[in-house]
Amino acid sequence: MNQPQAHAKPGPLQKHHFLIRRLHSLTGIVPIGVFLIAHLVTNSSLAWGKWGLRTEGRGYSVAEGGIKYFQKEVAWINTQVPHLLLIEITLWVSIAFHSILGFYYATTGKGNLPRYPHQDNWRYSLQRWSGYIGILFIFYHVATLRWGWTFLVPEGTKWSHDFSASTLAAALQGSPEGWTAAGIGISLFYFVGVSLLVFHFANGLWTAAITWGLTVSEKAQKQWGVACLGLGLGLMVAAWASLGGALLIDYDEAKGIESKLIVEKYGEDRLEELLDAAPAEPERPDEQAMADD
Amino acid sequence: MTEQRVIVVGGGLAGLAAAVRVAEAGVPVDLVSMVPVKRSHSVCAQGGINACNEVARQQGYSEYQHFDETIFGGDFLADQGPVLEMANWAPRIIDLLDRMGVPFNRTAEGFRDLRLFGGSLFKRTHFSGATTGQQLLYALDEQARRYEAEGKIKKYEFWEFLWPVTEGEGDDKRCVGMVAQDMRTMQIRAFRGAAVVMATGGNGLVFGKSTNSVICNGGAAARCYQAGAHYGNAEMIQVHPTAIPGADKCRLMSESARGEGGRVWVPKQKGDTRRPKDIPESERYYLLEERYPDYGNLVPRDIATREIFDICVNEGMGVDGENQVYLDLTHRDPDYLTRKLGGIMEIYEKFVGEDPRFNPMKIFPAVHYSMGGMWTTYTAGAYNPDSPLPAHKPGNAIPVSSDPGQGLTIGAPNNMMTNITGLYAFGEVNFAYHGATRLGANALLSCIFDGLCNGQSVVNYVRDEAGAVDDVASPVYDSVVKQEQDKHDALVSSSSGGSGDNSFNPYAIAKEMGDEMNAASTVVKSGPRLGQCMNKLSELRERYAKVELGDAAAWTNQSLSFSRAVGDMLIMAEAVAKGGLLREESRGSHYRTDFQDRDDDKFWKTSLAKYNPDTGSTDMEFVEVRKGLVQSRPRTYGKTAPAKSEPKQTAAAS
Amino acid sequence: MSDAYAHLHDAEQRRQNRKNAVPGRQVIIKIKRCDGPGKPSRWESFKVKTEAGSNVISCLKSIAANPVTTDGKQSTPVVWDSGCLEEVCGACTMVINGRVRQSCSCLIDEYAPREGDTLTLEPMSKFPVIRDLWVDRERMFHALKRVQAWVPIDGTYNLGAGPKESPEQQQTRYDLSECMTCGCCLEACPQFNLEEDEQAWDTAFIGAQAISQARLFNEHETGKRLKGERLDTLMGAGGVSDCGNAQNCVKVCPKGIPLTESIAAVGRSTTIHAVTRFFRGK
Structure with a gap:
């Protein structure tokens, strides 16, 4: 015991302990956190799009403006952002890194909330639980809406970036006709998942400042805590607005608006083309009614 | 080698x-x-x-x-x-x-x-x-x-x-x-x-x-x-003048409290029940400052201790009629006190429940140092x-x-x-x-x-x-190990088949020893009282010979360690009491009511205790102090007040 | 913040309890006991008569003198660790009513003010139990060796005074230097776990105590000489990055040491250290 430095040969996790730990902290902010902000700001345009459209939005209802703005944003991302795949891969790799290590790190601690029910200790435990649930949510969210794993979606709605708002609403509400029991479950899952992720990010930002040594004094930690709380609340509003927007959208109305946008931009043919390409929709009994609209 | x-x-x-x-x-x-x-x-x-x-x-x-x-x-x-x-x-x-x-x-x-x-x-x-x-x-x-x-x-x-x-x-x-x-x-x-x-x-x-x-x-x-x-x-034995009496021990209030301006006082009027801050300056008796104008509250510990003991036990002027006096720092800036004395302020607050920055502390002397x-x-x-x-x-x-x-x-x-x-x-x-x-x-x-x-x-x-x-041959070591192992085993075996009589309980014996030594051999001593104390110690040693342990564990047996030490403490206590009895003078912390002056002719000497293994008790002799650098002189610390009232013989027994 | 309020509330509650405590009452001391390593634990309760100023220590002492449980069974004296009884040595730390603290400063009046109230004592859970309430905290001293918590002086010969220091700097160091290695911060830390195997001590989370001590010596003019080595240790497995920021440590520290500030300060030092080391290439 006199030679404390001498221990068994360290594995790579131990050898690069510091670097890996700091990368874990960093990836939570860049790119994951930055993406989260952008994603929530974009999605919440379902609620604020009417005003985002400025003069053009005058005369629209909130839903109408939101759907339009949102669809424009989605279209822009999918057509104008360069190296989209590269960005996505970077994100996925970062999320995988952050979450796998996070799981591992979480196993090294044992929560003790009942004995020490302090506010900070609550956040310690919540940070871990929000990680567990949050990653499940992210996986479901990406798998269903991005990778098209429609078997996980009630009634198999497939999200399309040309009909972004309407397919989103159908996926969350459970069916294009509106709410189903499964849809309520999915929506609740979204509510919990996205809220926890926002908490996870805001709290992670607070702890990162300690980890990196930006906030040393108790007062600095408090002040930064207030800032993180502010950011967290802002993002929470954005998250709930996105969700609220998606849940309140009427599928048919949205699809109509989106169709019009496509016609305006590319003409009728393109719309036909897109509707034909969508495999899920022909099976729907009221498809004819839809097309007539 | x-x-x-x-x-x-x-x-x-x-x-x-x-x-x-x-x-x-x-x-x-x-x-x-x-x-x-x-x-x-x-x-x-x-x-x-x-x-x-x-x-x-x-x-x-x-x-x-x-x-x-x-x-x-x-x-x-x-x-x-x-x-x-x-x-x-x-x-x-x-x-x-x-x-x-x-x-x-x-x-x-x-x-x-x-x-x-x-x-x-x-x-x-x-x-x-x-x-x-x-x-x-x-x-x-x-x-x-x-x-x-x-x-x-x-x-x-x-x-x-x-x-x-x-x-x-x-x-x-x-x-x-x-x-x-x-x-x-x-x-x-x-x-x-x-x-x-x-x-x-x-x-x-x-x-x-x-x-x-x-x-x-x-x-x-x-x-x-x-x-x-x-x-x-x-x-x-040094008895520190300022400690907080407690159920398990007496907690020290450092002399630095007085060094930073702490003042010792009691209400002039016996049985004054007013809160300390309601008692005006003119009705407070700052005993050390009035009796020792030069050193005031910073007289050496034995003197402060005896004065506090005297004012409480002999004069009956202790705060609330109990054995305690005020140690007052409330005239100092609270922030200054926190900075200079934070550690002891905290101890007082924790154990007494009052903030000494705003309320005078209540203290009494306690045994502190040998x-x-x-x-x-x-x-x-x-x-x-x-x-x-x-x-x-x-x-x-x-x-x-x-x-x-x-x-x-x-x-x-x-x-x-x-x-x-x-x-x-x-x-x-x-x-x-x-x-x-x-x-x-x-x-x-x-x-x-x-x-x-x-x-x-x-x-x-x-x-x-x-x-x-x-x-050195190993039997030299082995014999001591055996001696201690035997002692250990005897103590362990005492835990079973005993009388169950509480007078053989090691904790009871230790408590009686502590009470007796504290009363007879600390602040105020006298020949008769120390004689009584020696008798009590012999009685305790007889009882200790039949001590009964409450724990026979062969693993982490704290009672055994404690009980073994009690036997050694009894032997030490006898040497302390005997030294006090034979030193027929008053010198420093050693104060004899029956010999109140220092006697350099007879006792400018070290008391030397030697254990006599045949009698199992202390042989005491006095040997010359090795001096020659400074002359002896009276140790008064400029005391001005008239000689304090004669402590009564019974005081020592309190 | 709400927890700060809760703490105040707690302290206020204790003050009230103390004021209303019934003199001469009997209280129940419920103790988690264990005869030794590998032995099962059991609960025993003892009835104890309180006196003015009674604390957990005086209760345990009176139990030791007469160890009979509430159901009349003759038991053995409870084993516990203690020293100064003034809350400066750290020895008598245990878990009282579910929360870690020193037992000497735990006044019965504050915790069990009414006749028949129960006070629960458990050994610390993050260190191996030796017997009953006594645990082995060697790991904490081992951690001090790991972070080289000392000033590397040239020797004890007379070489003049140490470095001059501002009162503010002295105050900073003094606050850190009050750490008595009691282990409260570790007991309350969700990231610090019981490690029976000494081999694991060098890779499991080291805890706030040693991190704060490393900072103490990094703050000293001569102590700085080992700063790099200390940071290297704290950047390794079980180092400062394993902190989960639950911040329980600072709330249970009996000395009010700014442990979370120490963790952040060492975090900052490691950030700078890593960057300079990268660019310096060593």
Whole structure:
């Protein structure tokens, strides 16, 4: 015991302990956190799009403006952002890194909330639980809406970036006709998942400042805590607005608006083309009614 | 021949300083302690550590004056050479502690700050908040840990010293190691050592509730005493004037409270039930300030203690009719108090539930320190005046330089060695430095001085004089191990088939001993009362012979350790009481109602207790104090008030 | 913040309890006991008569003198660790009513003010139990060795004074230097776990105590000489990055040491250290 430095040969996790730990902290902010902000700001345009459209939005209802703005944003991302795949891969790799290590790190601690029910200790435990649930949510969210794993979606709605708002609403509400029991479950899952992720990010930002040594004094930690709380609340509003927007959208109305946008931009043919390409929709009994609209 | 090791028993300031010094010189050390050394009782020291310093020096202070104050404070009972050496080393010791990183309080310019302490009119006390002992101990603990990591010190924590191993008889008796027990596994084993340094502290538990830690039972010293080491000035026990009485112990309120302006008072009117802040100045009796205008609240401890005892017990003027007086700091700025005295303010608040920044503290004296201890010798230093000098006046030319070697011959192998060759006593367990009363903030100094200065003596002894300890036949060790194993086994077996009579309960015996010693042998003593006390001790020893343990466990048996120590404490208690009985004078902390004056003709002498294995009790003789540097003079501290009323004989029994 | 309020509330509650405590009452001391390593634990309760100023220590002492449980069974004296009884040595730390603290400063009046109230004592859970309430905290001292918590002086010879220091700097160091290695911060830390195997001590989380001590010596002019080595240790496995920021440590520290500030300060030092080390190439 006199030679404390001498221990068994360290594995790579131990050898690069510091670097890996700091990368874990960093990836939570860049790119994951930055993406989260952008994603929530974009999605919440379902609620604020009417005003985002400025003069053009005058005369629209909130839903109408939101759907339009949102669809424009989605279209822009999918057509104008360069190296989209590269960005996505970077994100996925970062999320995988952050979450796998996070799981591992979480196993090294044992929560003790009942004995020490302090506010900070609550956040310690919540940070871990929000990680567990949050990653499940992210996986479901990406798998269903991005990778098209429609078997996980009630009634198999497939999200399309040309009909972004309407397919989103159908996926969350459970069916294009509106709410189903499964849809309520999915929506609740979204509510919990996205809220926890926002908490996870805001709290992670607070702890990162300690980890990196930006906030040393108790007062600095408090002040930064207030800032993180502010950011967290802002993002929470954005998250709930996105969700609220998606849940309140009427599928048919949205699809109509989106169709019009496509016609305006590319003409009728393109719309036909897109509707034909969508495999899920022909099976729907009221498809004819839809097309007539 | 394999390496010669030094065994240091006790890991407080003295033990750690010794261990570090010896290890640094290249001699490996086994450091044995009942507790992790960082938890040693030295942590409890609060106020500070004395040393001459530049500011005081330019006001006329000097190391020599520090020496003179210490001798005077101790009522001339200490051998004078070692005290001179200690005072001369003091500034160097502060420097060293400073280098080790002790966070001494600082002035605005960044120099070490100073405070007033009892027995001096100069600011000469260095401090680190109100937990100076803790801070010094940690600094030495850290250095010891450094050597431990380098393999130069090996620690045996939670090991209890049981008995020294010696060979030879009489003057040839030589210590070659010791036997100790692992308090967890209960394993008893011998340690070979070319020298053994006892640094085991005081014996406050002999007096029941004291300011001491629960480990300060004096057991280790008592065992050395029974093995033939002599014990000096056993009767000299310091009762600290200001402590908070508690259910389990008395908690110290440092002298620094008075050093920072604390005033001791009682309401002039007996039984005044008003809150202290409602009592106007004119109706308060500031007893120390009125009786000692020069030193005021900063008279030495024994004097303050007796005055507080007197005002409560004899005059019946204690606050609320109880044995307590006010120690008042409420006139000082609360922030200042937090900065300078935070540690003790916190203790008071935690244990009493009142904030001493706004309410005067209620305090009463409690047993605190043992000036007496294992008798040690030394080789005198170079300073040897033709005739002893009178009192030193500030600013006068000092008669001797402050270089090392004036009071002690540095490195002489017999420095602070007991009458058993190779067995040393350092720190509180050494009787050498404080005479009949210790001045506040000199204890930390004497502990570290012993370790640092006389640690060199241990090294020299091991290198130059001690024979190869490996050559000592193993039966020498085995017989002591067997002796201790038998004692242990007998105690374990006492736990079954006993009478169940509470009078053989070790805890009951210890409590009765504590109560008796506290009443008869502390603040006020008298011949008849001490005689009574001796009888009580004999009775307790008879009962102890039939002691019954409550725990037969073969693993981590704390009751066994405690009960074993009770037997040793009883023997020590007898030496304390007997010393008090035979010293028919009053000197320093030792105050006899039947002999109220100091008697230099008969008792300017060290009481030397020798254990008589045939009778199982103490033989006491008085030997000359080694003096010759300063003259004796009356120790009044400028008392002006008329002689205090005669304490009644019965007071001592209270 | 809500927890700060809760703490105040707690302290206020205790003050009230103390004021209303029934003198001379009997209280139940319920103790989690264990005869030794590997032995099962059991609960025993003892009835104890309180007196003015009674604390957990005085209760345990009176149990030791007469160890009879509430159901009349003759038991053995409870084993516990204690020292100064003034809350400066750290020895008597245990878990009282579910929360870690020193037992000497735990006044019965504050915790069990009414006749028959129960006080629960458990050994610390993050260190191996030796017997009953006594645990082995050697790991903490080992951690001090790992972070080289000392000032590397040249030796004990007389080499003059140490470095000058401002009162503010002294105050910073003094606050850190009050750490008595009691282990409260580790007991309450969700990231610090019981490790019976000494081999694991060097890779499991080291805890706030040693991190704060490393900072203490990094703050000293001479102590700085080992700063790089200390940071290297704290950047390794079980180092400062394993902190989960639950911040329980600072709330249970009996000395009020700013442990979370120490963790952040060491975090900052490691950030700078890593960057400079990268660019310096060593």
